Amino acid sequence: MAAPALQGLRVLDLTQLISGPFCTRLFALYGADVIKIERPRVGDIARRHGGAAGGADGLERSPAFLYLNTGKQSLTLDLKSATGLDIFMRLARDADLVVENFRPGVMDRLGIGYAALSKLNPKLLMVSISNFGQTGPYRDYQATELNLQAWSGIMHLGGEREREPLRLGYAAAQYAAGQNAFAAALAALLMRSTHGSQHVDIAIMDTALMSLNSAPAHYSYNQQVQGRRPGGGKNSERHRASDGYVIAKLPRNAVEVERLSKIVGQPLSADNAEEVAAVFGRWVAAHTKEQVMAAGQKAQFAWGALNDTQEIMASPQISERDFLQYLDHPVVGKLPYAGAPFRMSAAGTTFSAAPTLGQHNREILCGRLGYSDGELQQWAREVVI
Amino acid sequence: MSMTLPLEGCRILSLTNHWAGPSAVRMLADMGAQAIKLEATKRPDPARGPKQGHRDRREYPGDDAGRDPWNRVPRFNERHLGNLDVALDLSHASGKKIFLDLVRVSDVVVENFSARVMHSLGLEYEVLRAAKPDLVMLSMPGFGQSGPWKNYRSFGPTLEYLSGMAALTGYEKGESMPSGILIPDFMGALNGASAVLMGLYHRNQTGEGQHIELAQLEGTLCLLGDALLQTAITGAAPKAQGNRHESFAPHGAFPCKGGVGSEEAWITIAVTDEPQWQALCRAAKKSEWLSEPRYASMVSRKVHEQELNAALVAWTVKFEKYQLAHLLQRAGVPAAPVLNPRDFFGDPQVLARKMLVQVDHPSAGLRSYHGTSWKMSGVPHRDPQPAPMLGQHNRFVLQDILGMDDAAIDALEREGVIGSEPLK
Missing domain, CATH: 3.40.50.10540 (Crotonobetainyl-coa:carnitine coa-transferase; domain 1)
Structure with missing residues (x-):
């Protein structure tokens, strides 16, 4: 070296x-x-x-x-x-x-x-x-x-x-x-x-x-004092997989919903947010964190997973590098x-x-x-x- | 000749977006580098927001998105102080040529695309090195140029969850909570600036350039090194413990008088030894705490932490947060008010250390931003230049640095290779 x-x-x-x-x-x-x-x-x-x-x-x-x-x-x-x-x-x-x-x-x-x-x-x-x-x-x-x-x-x-x-x-x-x-x-x-x-x-x-x-800049732009989010922002993007939680934003527009329907193998409509959430939830629950992340990332979704220090230390990315x-x-x-x-x-x-x-x-x-x-x-x- | 800024004469090309990359470059610009941000009119930095403006107008000065919302976003303008801006289409052949011409006369290129983007643009390190053999190039992808996650996209929140960081934060054991401020981006900025400085140091010593890779997941994990080691030693991941400390008490946040809504009032108190505890009791004029057997030692106070905290709250709520913090500090007790962004504007230490600076921006007006967080005795304080508007320095850079003439620049404008307005 x-x-x-x-x-x-x-x-x-x-x-x-x-x-x-x-x-x-x-x-x-x-x-x-x-x-x-x-x-x-x-x-x-x-x-x-x-x-x-x-x-x-x-x-x-x-x-x-x-x-x-x-x-x-x-x-x-x-x-x-x-x-x-x-x-x-x-x-x-x-x-x-x-x-x-x-x-x-x-x-x-x-x-x-x-x-x-x-x-x-x-x-x-x-x-x-x-x-x-x-x-x-x-x-x-x-x-x-x-x-x-x-x-x-x-x-x-x-x-x-x-x-x-x-x-x-x-x-x-x-x-x-x-x-x-x-x-x-x-x-x-x-x-x-x-x-x-x-x-x-x-x-x-x-x-x-x-x-x-930019929090101080924000204040100087319009006297807005940012505060904590309801629930700390921790619950909105969390979905239970078979071995823990994944972090994923649900698709918002038709293009993204189309990409999601390919992942879950089932047609979905952007007009029915409830159905999208339910189908997504069932699909996630049947897969591991690593599988969900891989499928989402392949389809351009920046999905992640909730790890503790032990899990990240054992992850394939950390060991391979x-x-x-x-x-x-x-x-x-x-x-x-x-x-x-x-x-x-x-x-x-x-x-x-x-x-x-x-x-x-x-x-x-x-x-x-x-x-x-x-x-x-x-x-x-x-x-x- | 005596330099007054560490990076005087150093030119940096910044192909960065969002937070970590731009903030790393801003730090280097503060140190005197000439930083040129390159973005395209068909794909400006997403931090500029949508062309028509964010639906939430509170993103803009005086809640007014104006005619050029993309130049008026505080988060963009904070992260790009002191940058020049060229809106250049790198996917266009003439755009690519101009970029390589710039590389020839630059010292550093910083990019924070995901791992494959520079390759698909045909602008990977080998190509840039052919143009400038001693170039220092920094890539800051989420996960690195190798490994099963190499092409994964990531943002600060993804990294907080993936790295184990969020699982260390929470009110209760087993809970996990993101930071609310994106620590991985913040650390990515400090790490990115360090990496460039190291590359320049190495170049000065050896004459050699190189490619530096900062995988932001790994940069983030360096901040958790003690937790990783503890995990390996004990065989279990450490858990969140709220504002409590594993052995100190009192240790936490306590409500104060006078808080409203998002500006509620809190003080933190951290007693780490017996003299501090006695100082706290005296400051609170509570001789009964001093003689109370349950509070007689750190171990015993930790056992009776709940009652102790309740007793403290009954006292702290009678004071304003600043008043109480100064009272306790003067008595020798580590204590601090929880500041909100408005508080900074009146905090004597923030002001004395010039940690807020006013900068006049052509579209956003006179606004405040962070000052520089490093103070060097040989480097005089100077207020930074404003963040650039999209494409503001097209002509300056192409003319003054590359020596192009007006006709050639006009042609580039007509072809849409350069511009100053987002396409959509």
Whole structure:
């Protein structure tokens, strides 16, 4: 396979939880050398999340951590100690990119804010990801995914009109911010040879707002405030097949009804919507989701099916394209991981399992920076690493 | 020379429709690329709506579809800020020739047709590469150029259901709910922009162009990577859990004072540790909650979540959502009002971060759109250019970029190869 596009690029990763790790995961996936710096003995908070975490090897079992940190190296470092800070500075001197998602102000308090680092290394790019951004009156406000989906308006449109606003059951805001930070960092890299160092400021709130697409524009066009749909829009297009539900809009016009009648093998009239619905319902019930989808798609209907994560993982499309990557991890063993979001014809990807806490201390400190085994042992005792 | 925009001097041809593709290109246009959208008068971007206008006039400025409804749709105009527009018939031989001439002087082509369309137009990557060897081409089909679903058509809602995303959202376990905002399209836009930037980076390093494939199903699944892994570990798909959290309480949406209709008022509160819980009790002036054994630990509050939520509601309904959110935030409790699209126009953070910008459009007038969601210290803020009207830049592009003369352009117009009004 061709060399990955970001080979040779050095990324220092001072992030935890979701947004930052997702960003640096993408860097690792496309070939960058990513060193994740974690607090000694504690590590990324996400190591403690999820049903599978805890027990012996408790920090190595969190699904969120394992997924979001594939391909990275873990170096434990106490940034509040003089030695820790000194080691970080040595790494920053020849890094291309620092990504961090501390609360605004923390990097400066640690003495590694943008002003300090860009003076040390004039070609260094820094990406900061935070809940509300590095500026503005909410800069220091706290938020979880639930709060971010609320403040950005995602929840206002989620769920049923008759009930409370409903969050998305996945961390859409934080993931999107990580992806956005990745794109912005690439843009900063593209202009680095002419412009030099700069600081990229990504707010999860700003990013999540974009997911509403034209809702604010709509308001400015005619003062219309969009709201949730009756029933959340979930029931109108759902039909029971033999093994679950398919998602299909019933045909509306004569041409579409004609196409449908060929599928169900029975003449239908666009004037009799009730009969169309009944015949369609009976036909769907006698077929599997996969069969319904195939027949509809062949006739130019964009029909789909309701899957859970287990079903999509087992689907023929996902397996035939080898999207899932089976990676071996010393604690959790071999598991399937979501692969690359896009595939490049002239550049490859690199996949390896997430690091255990401090897994690469020796490699980085002795191998790359030339410290001795004795120093490592002493720092381990002092919990500097 | 010092650049002030990351993609200055980069030209992108956009053969995209609907949401994900256009929004990816808009992000690149915000970064300074010259983006040229190509659509045909016989088949304009469906987001422009029907030629005679949507039956629901609330789609248009001041509920007025005007004489050119296709230029007045907020969803189209949001997604195409900063684009130029050439209405060019690619199925016509001269249209195809013009397109290839444009490819010769462009850096990037982005398309989001379903997998077979570029082939049937005779404009697949190999053909474009022959015209421009270091071209970066991005295809963003629903499912990819291979596999049993490769020719399937998909839209955001299809992908939410197929990917397992909808099955993670719902008020109750076992329920499944679409997002209401089409997350796959939104992620497709961010992914598409990332892919183009990566292709350009690779070209800068190696001089090499390439074809990048973004299967939107796969891009969507990257956002569910932790759920996929959990499925593999536990042998079962995780289920929706409403606004609740598996271990935190209180954690949810609570009604506030003063909401009406689609602008009802809600606040979200998420207590993730003991200091936050104590801060909440103090802010609410409820010392009885602090001494209540049922609420003494996270585990116990989770067990008694229903009673706890009822007690909280009795308190939250006395406040307006913003007032309460600021009160709780200042006390150190993660809390947020549920904003509606009108609220953004008065939100101090949205305004301070220039996340709404006003842009004057020749047909739709002075309206607001999203600003840019990335802030770079070396890139000054600038308001974007308006979305283009159909075929608005036919003459500019053909003349200034391709050097065609007026007579040749007039002839193309007569033959219907270019135009500025939808055919139907």
